[in-house]
Amino acid sequence: xxxxxxxxxxxxxxxxxxxxxxxxxxxxxxxxxxxxxxxxxxxxxxxxxxxxxxxxxxxxxxxxxxxxxxxxxxxxxxxxxxxxxxxxxxxxxxxxxxxxxxxxxxxxxxxxxxxxxxxxxxxxxxxxxxxxxxxxxxxxxxxxxxxxxxxxxxxxxxxxxxxxxxxxxxxxxxxxxxxxxxxxxxxxxxxxxxxxxxxxxxxxxxxxxxxxxxxxxxxxxxxxxxxxxxxxxxxxxxxxxxxxxxxxxxxxxxxxxxxxxxxxxxxxxxxxxxxxxxxxxxxxxxxxxxxxxxxxxxxxxxxxxxxxxxxxxxxxxxxxxxxxxxxxxxxxxxxxxxxxxxxxxxxxxxxxxxxxxxxxxxxxxxxxxxxxxxxxxxxxxxxxxxxxxxxxxxxxxxxxxxxxxxxxxxxx
Amino acid sequence: xxxxxxxxxxxxxxxxxxxxxxxxxxxxxxxxxxxxxxxxxxxxxxxxxxxxxxxxxxxxxxxxxxxxxxxxxxxxxxxxxxxxxxxxxxxxxxxxxxxxxxxxxxxxxxxxxxxxxxxxxxxxxxxxxxxxxxxxxxxxxxxxxxxxxxxxxxxxxxxxxxxxxxxxxxxxxxxxxxxxxxxxxxxxxxxxxxxxxxxxxxxxxxxxxxxxxxxxxxxxxxxxxxxxxxxxxxxxxxxxxxxxxxxxxxxxxxxxxxxxxxxxxxxxxxxxxxxxxxxxxxxxxxxxxxxxxxxxxxxxxxxxxxxxxxxxxxxxxxxxxxxxxxxxxxxxxxxxxxxxxxxxxxxxxxxxxxxxxxxxxxxxxxxxxxxxxxxxxxxxxxxxxxxxxxxxxxxxxxxxxxxxxxxxxxxxxxxxxxxxxxxxxxxxxxxxxxxxxxxxxxxxxxxxxxxxxxxxxxxxxx
Amino acid sequence: xxxxxxxxxxxxxxxxxxxxxxxxxxxxxxxxxxxxxxxxxxxxxxxxxxxxxxxxxxxxxxxxxxxxxxxxxxxxxx
Numbered sequence: 001x002x003x004x005x006x007x008x009x010x011x012x013x014x015x016x017x018x019x020x021x022x023x024x025x026x027x028x029x030x031x032x033x034x035x036x037x038x039x040x041x042x043x044x045x046x047x048x049x050x051x052x053x054x055x056x057x058x059x060x061x062x063x064x065x066x067x068x069x070x071x072x073x074x075x076x077x078x079x080x081x082x083x084x085x086x087x088x089x090x091x092x093x094x095x096x097x098x099x100x101x102x103x104x105x106x107x108x109x110x111x112x113x114x115x116x117x118x119x120x121x122x123x124x125x126x127x128x129x130x131x132x133x134x135x136x137x138x139x140x141x142x143x144x145x146x147x148x149x150x151x152x153x154x155x156x157x158x159x160x161x162x163x164x165x166x167x168x169x170x171x172x173x174x175x176x177x178x179x180x181x182x183x184x185x186x187x188x189x190x191x192x193x194x195x196x197x198x199x200x201x202x203x204x205x206x207x208x209x210x211x212x213x214x215x216x217x218x219x220x221x222x223x224x225x226x227x228x229x230x231x232x233x234x235x236x237x238x239x240x241x242x243x244x245x246x247x248x249x250x251x252x253x254x255x256x257x258x259x260x261x262x263x264x265x266x267x268x269x270x271x272x273x274x275x276x277x278x279x280x281x282x283x284x285x286x287x288x289x290x291x292x293x294x295x296x297x298x299x300x301x302x303x304x305x306x307x308x309x310x311x312x313x314x315x316x317x318x319x320x321x322x323x324x325x326x327x328x329x330x331x332x333x334x335x336x337x338x339x340x341x342x343x344x345x346x347x348x349x350x351x352x353x354x355x356x357x358x359x360x361x362x363x364x365x366x367x368x369x370x371x372x373x374x375x376x377x378x379x380x381x382x383x384x385x386x387x388x389x390x391x392x393x394x395x396x397x398x399x400x401x402x403x404x405x406x407x408x409x410x411x412x
Numbered sequence: 413x414x415x416x417x418x419x420x421x422x423x424x425x426x427x428x429x430x431x432x433x434x435x436x437x438x439x440x441x442x443x444x445x446x447x448x449x450x451x452x453x454x455x456x457x458x459x460x461x462x463x464x465x466x467x468x469x470x471x472x473x474x475x476x477x478x479x480x481x482x483x484x485x486x487x488x489x490x491x492x493x494x495x496x497x498x499x500x501x502x503x504x505x506x507x508x509x510x511x512x513x514x515x516x517x518x519x520x521x522x523x524x525x526x527x528x529x530x531x532x533x534x535x536x537x538x539x540x541x542x543x544x545x546x547x548x549x550x551x552x553x554x555x556x557x558x559x560x561x562x563x564x565x566x567x568x569x570x571x572x573x574x575x576x577x578x579x580x581x582x583x584x585x586x587x588x589x590x591x592x593x594x595x596x597x598x599x600x601x602x603x604x605x606x607x608x609x610x611x612x613x614x615x616x617x618x619x620x621x622x623x624x625x626x627x628x629x630x631x632x633x634x635x636x637x638x639x640x641x642x643x644x645x646x647x648x649x650x651x652x653x654x655x656x657x658x659x660x661x662x663x664x665x666x667x668x669x670x671x672x673x674x675x676x677x678x679x680x681x682x683x684x685x686x687x688x689x690x691x692x693x694x695x696x697x698x699x700x701x702x703x704x705x706x707x708x709x710x711x712x713x714x715x716x717x718x719x720x721x722x723x724x725x726x727x728x729x730x731x732x733x734x735x736x737x738x739x740x741x742x743x744x745x746x747x748x749x750x751x752x753x754x755x756x757x758x759x760x761x762x763x764x765x766x767x768x769x770x771x772x773x774x775x776x777x778x779x780x781x782x783x784x785x786x787x788x789x790x791x792x793x794x795x796x797x798x799x800x801x802x803x804x805x806x807x808x809x810x811x812x813x814x815x816x817x818x819x820x821x822x823x824x825x826x827x828x829x830x831x832x833x834x835x836x837x838x839x840x841x842x843x844x845x846x847x848x849x850x851x852x853x854x855x856x857x858x859x860x861x862x863x864x865x866x867x868x869x870x871x872x873x874x
Numbered sequence: 875x876x877x878x879x880x881x882x883x884x885x886x887x888x889x890x891x892x893x894x895x896x897x898x899x900x901x902x903x904x905x906x907x908x909x910x911x912x913x914x915x916x917x918x919x920x921x922x923x924x925x926x927x928x929x930x931x932x933x934x935x936x937x938x939x940x941x942x943x944x945x946x947x948x949x950x951x952x
Contacts, residue, residue: 049813049816052809052810052812052813053813054780054781054790054810054813054830054831054832055828055829055830055831056831057831059831086831086832087781087782087831087832088782088783088786088832091788091832095903098903102888102891102892103888103891103892103895103899103900104891104899104900104901104902104903107891107892107895107899107900108895110892110893111892111893111895278918278921278938281921281922281924281925281926282925284925285925285926303828303829303830303831304828304829304830305828345930346930347928347929347930351928353928354809355809355810357887357928361887361889361926362888362889362892362893362926365889365893365922365926366893369922465878465910467881468907468908468910471901471907472907472908472909475907477899477907477909478909478910478911479911482909482910482911483910483911484876484910484911485876485878486875486876486877486878486933486934486935486936487876487935488933488935725882726880726881726882727880727882730880755882756882757881757882757884759901759902759905759906759907762901762902762903762905763902763904763905764886764902764903764904764905764906766882806886806902806903806904807904808884808885808886808904809885809886811885
């Protein structure tokens with residue numbers, strides 16, 4: 001059987017700015033074993049099929065110890081969050097979150113945030129006045145989603161700064177380890193520290209909300225009763241809230257930054273959007289296809305032999321799906337390397353697919369739509385200062401670390 | 413383009429007539445225009461409304477969430493048709509290529525598409541069927557009458573037949589907090605379509621939601637008062653029940669009567685057509701200029717041994733209409749077969765039920781994910797050692813995996829493990845379909861053998 | 875506006891119910907009910923829902939936007 005040595009190159013920070021040629025090379029063998037161990041799946045239909053295959057487990061406990069490169073950084077003191085579990089545990093936790101987050105029980109939670117979202121966007125852009133250059137990441141994409149998620153969860157505004165700091169550190173745990181063994185050790189300790197502080201803070205907040213519930217998600221989770229299944233325990237709440245926080249934080253940053261970067265690289269699309277604001281809805285979907293915020297879905301496990309793409313993946317293998325590659329598969333998307341803001345039939349993997357599809361996607365969509373619409377409307381003659389921009393280390397949650405944008409002025 | 417002269421003429425200036433102005437008819441018309449047909453297009457429909465969507469009628473419309481006359485189907489494109497609405501087709505003269513209409517006019521065609529669908533099977537006793545308070549539910553007019561009556565708050569509703577439509581109506585009644593009795597001749601609700609194992613779950617749902625479910629009984633008579641209003645129902649077990657509303661949900665019959673004597677292979681099971689949607693005549697020879705699509709069609713399916721299938725399925729109507737329309741204006745080598753895998757959904761008692769394949773061909777069933785008792789599960793159906801169908805209760809995201817197993821004729825029971833496998837998923841059990849010689853309340857998929865002129869009305873799954 | 879959802883394609887991702895809650899509603903965890911002729915005031919919400927549907931199951935007429943004219947429901951077997 002053939003194998004490739006591409007995963008190392010994909011994870012190599014030197015290739016972060018443009019991993020797409022590597023993905024194209026990977027697609028020559030849709031399902032292939034990497035020399036480092038895991039099986040890589042890079043073509044659209046094969047990824048799609050495995051995302052809906054009940055023989056594929058996301059449960060971290062099914063993973064062979066030597067395959068836990070990313071999962072190794074998870075907090076051993078807390079139970080796995082729903083994204084690292086299989087049904088029925090996954091389904092139970094996701095249902096409990098949905099009760100206080102979305103339809104059918106709380107259908108307007110996200111919808112009713114539109115006003116706040118637009119207020120936060122305007123406020124951040126107002127601060128661009130009197131300058132001729134911003135770092136979109138620091139000045140906008142980073143502070144924006146964390147503020148929104150604080151409102152959603154019910155973190156009081158006065159705690160947002162502290163919360164932001166822990167969230168930043170905890171989120172770095174999702175990166176595959178890098179650096180010297182000493183640096184890795186120090187990183188792990190920093191993450192553990194931040195996790196513990198975050199957990200202590202959340203425990204306090206949960207207790208407060210249990211006594212005096214408000215209209216927010218933490219109150220919902222803390223007071224949930226009367227369902228036909230057991231409510232979340234405190235450790236489950238801490239584990240799942242941390243996941244929601246990281247996911248809501250780290251991915252939306254990338255959607256917005258990748259979106260703006262892509263628009264500035266495609267002036268025709270930017271002009272089209274200015275003339276037809278409704279274009280934002282399919283355009284955000286195309287950003288999600290073209291530069292997805294989650295590039296790789298690492299460390300799923302086969303519960304049985306699976307025949308796919310001409311080979312048999314053996315039971316117990318570690319799977320790395322590459323949705324960012326599936327999104328560029330010419331067998332699925334005509335002219336996959338072109339950015340077409342109104343691309344028809346755009347069933348991308350920007351938010352995954354199947355039972356583990358991104359729970360935050362409706363919120364992320366509203367955030368990205370509001371952000372890109374206002375940035376494009378208000379920035380006068382925006383342009384990239386540096387292309388490609390510097391990228392964050394993370395290969396899974398890929399996005400620019402900074403995005404310097406110059407402009408002539410800020411419209412009202 | 414290798415089109416011969418006559419086909420080129422047809423595409424440019426021919427006359428295509430579509431009989432049946434519902435989902436299949438509309439999607440066919442759009443496809444014809446999409447694919448470049450510029451001739452005259454006539455749409456004939458017996459209802460006086462432009463094409464509307466029917467599935468909402470037994471759900472959001474009956475619940476009163478949306479107005480009854482607001483389910484018109486969106487157009488995918490302009491179709492520039494001559495509409496003859498509110499006028500039924502009454503006869504077909506294939507030699508003269510002419511359709512006669514109820515208003516004594518007629519329309520000539522170069523190519524004809526028949527998409528006349530089905531109608532509700534009425535209560536067999538005409539006198540009783542005419543009582544004020546006895547309803548069926550198929551059309552928007554039916555829904556308007558029924559929703560009006562439900563809104564008035566009847567003391568009890570009787571639903572006769574616990575197939576999908578009957579069960580959805582019962583679900584709506586409970587959501588409206590109306591007392592409801594369901595009478596089902598079979599051993600459980602949905603048993604004809606999904607078998608006894610799943611039927612038991614459906615029965616549990618009904619009980620849980622307060623339905624007075626009576627299985628294994630027939631309604632033997634409906635009494636009216638002096639003013640012709642429904643007052644009482646009689647059951648085969650000797651019981652009687654005071655009711656003000658009875659909804660007859662005994663399945664559907666195909667609208668093929670107007671084709672009697674036309675020479676087409678049309679009968680109570682539908683109109684036989686080939687995989688390319690061309691109608692068969694009574695000799696078993698395909699016609700070149702008459703095509704069929706939607707609920708009224710029965711066509712051979714390669715996944716099921718090329719037996720003829722009739723599918724009362726929304727998705728089939730769309731897919732078959734697209735294929736029929738394409739083939740009507742394409743030369744032989746460009747024609748496509750209709751290979752749609754049966755797909756179906758129903759929403760009742762807050763549960764989303766979906767199925768793929770042909771469950772009622774199965775002999776065994778295996779609950780491969782989840783648990784029947786939790787009402788959230790995926791079950792696979794087996795027939796002679798291969799996967800033939802699957803059903804999900806609130807687990808729709810898994811269904812397409814099972815569709816692929818059906819399409820590749822995977823062995824049954826599925827020889828592998830999955831997430832969420834419980835002890836009940838360790839071995840298959842009999843699927844529990846009722847004796848096919850006893851008609852149940854209209855399984856929505858009917859497998860009817862190999863002969864295009866087969867007019868049998870008993871269901872034989874082999 | 876006119877709306878139809880291909881409920882064979884629908885897998886209950888609920889994006890439409892999140893983004894246009896006055897037009898689309900989940901009935902239980904997975905079943906979808908919707909208003910087939912929503913008021914024009916809901917236009918933006920409906921456009922959001924159409925674009926966000928991960929399985930492209932929503933067809934809308936009368937909302938503008940040429941990108942809404944996908945041939946959804948086409949016979950791809952699902």
